[in-house]
Amino acid sequence: MRIRGAKAVHYDSGPNMTPLVDVVMVILIFLMLAGSFGGVEHYLVSSTPVTKTGGGANTSVVPDEVQYTITVDSPMGLSDRFVVRAGDLVTSDMDKLTAALVRKRKEFNAAGTATDKVQVIVAPGRTVKYKFLIDVYQAALSAEFTKVSFQQAH
Amino acid sequence: MKKVHIPETHVAHPNVTPLIDIVMCLIIFYMLVAKIGVTTGAEKMDIPESIVGTDIKDMGNTLTLNVRPGAIEEPLVTALVKLPGSAISRQSELKLRDPASGQNQLLNTLKMYRQQNDQFKVIIRGEADMPYRFLEPVLVACADANVRNVNFNTKKVSEKTGG
Numbered sequence: 001m002r003i004r005g006a007k008a009v010h011y012d013s014g015p016n017m018t019p020l021v022d023v024v025m026v027i028l029i030f031l032m033l034a035g036s037f038g039g040v041e042h043y044l045v046s047s048t049p050v051t052k053t054g055g056g057a058n059t060s061v062v063p064d065e066v067q068y069t070i071t072v073d074s075p076m077g078l079s080d081r082f083v084v085r086a087g088d089l090v091t092s093d094m095d096k097l098t099a100a101l102v103r104k105r106k107e108f109n110a111a112g113t114a115t116d117k118v119q120v121i122v123a124p125g126r127t128v129k130y131k132f133l134i135d136v137y138q139a140a141l142s143a144e145f146t147k148v149s150f151q152q153a154h
Numbered sequence: 155m156k157k158v159h160i161p162e163t164h165v166a167h168p169n170v171t172p173l174i175d176i177v178m179c180l181i182i183f184y185m186l187v188a189k190i191g192v193t194t195g196a197e198k199m200d201i202p203e204s205i206v207g208t209d210i211k212d213m214g215n216t217l218t219l220n221v222r223p224g225a226i227e228e229p230l231v232t233a234l235v236k237l238p239g240s241a242i243s244r245q246s247e248l249k250l251r252d253p254a255s256g257q258n259q260l261l262n263t264l265k266m267y268r269q270q271n272d273q274f275k276v277i278i279r280g281e282a283d284m285p286y287r288f289l290e291p292v293l294v295a296c297a298d299a300n301v302r303n304v305n306f307n308t309k310k311v312s313e314k315t316g317g
Contacts, residue, residue: 017170024177031181035188042207043277043305050293079285124286131202131282133289134308138204153290 101143195234204308229288264299
């Protein structure tokens with residue numbers, strides 16, 4: 001079958017786009033390789049970095065605030081494990097800790113204490129790894145506590 | 155009238171207009187989104203992971219502290235710090251006790267930034283396996299310098315494996 005006009009001559013007098021495409025492709029590849037994007041990291045915000053304890057230390061806790069302390073320790077000689085104590089709860093399970101903290105926050109709210117008046121203090125031992133503290137910190141934030149701080153090591 | 159014969163090579167090239175449209179869109183996207191030549195002083199290290207967290211839109215008021223376990227009991231803290239009397243910044247170690255002067259360089263630096271800027275924020279990038287005793291002096295220095303906004307830099311994860 002003969003396609004009509006297939007061999008018709010179309011003279012294109014437009015500019016040569018090849019150098020433009022070459023340069024644009026080089027720019028595109030450079031940007032794709034050199035660019036860094038802020039999508040892989042984020043931040044846990046604290047308005048009170050550390051709560052001091054001990055004789056003569058100036059605490060950063062506001063007088064009408066209620067303090068709730070979560071103790072984090074690593075068992076002796078086992079730096080890859082940690083134990084959290086929050087009230088009666090003793091656990092290494094962050095889901096259980098989060099659930100317990102949610103219950104605690106609701107107890108505070110039911111007793112008339114607003115969430116922003118509760119200062120959650122994470123009290124770690126000297127040997128507890130930072131990543132475990134971040135897990136505990138995250139559990140407190142997940143329980144919708146807004147003020148979370150660290151205490152000096154015990 | 156004499157007809158001009160045009161070689162077939164002139165008509166055989168593809169239409170590149172859609173290609174250029176798409177490539178230009180990609181270039182504009184990358185130019186707007188990519189952060190090229192912008193450094194916060196963040197060093198490559200294994201930071202902890204977390205599911206929750208927020209993004210910091212304005213990095214202009216921040217100082218990123220890279221915290222690692224030091225040789226003895228002190229942390230090794232580095233940051234991109236402005237040189238005194240200059241607009242140039244340099245990655246420097248901030249000692250908690252300078253052997254020459256005996257001064258706490260970290261505390262002095264934080265105080266200087268805090269005095270210059272009420273909105274000053276600190277970002278802490280700590281190694282995931284670092285014991286708390288190395289992080290504690292950094293937090294105490296932040297508190298002593300009256301830095302109220304401290305952000306712990308973590309890796310985003312969508313699902314967390316058990317603790």
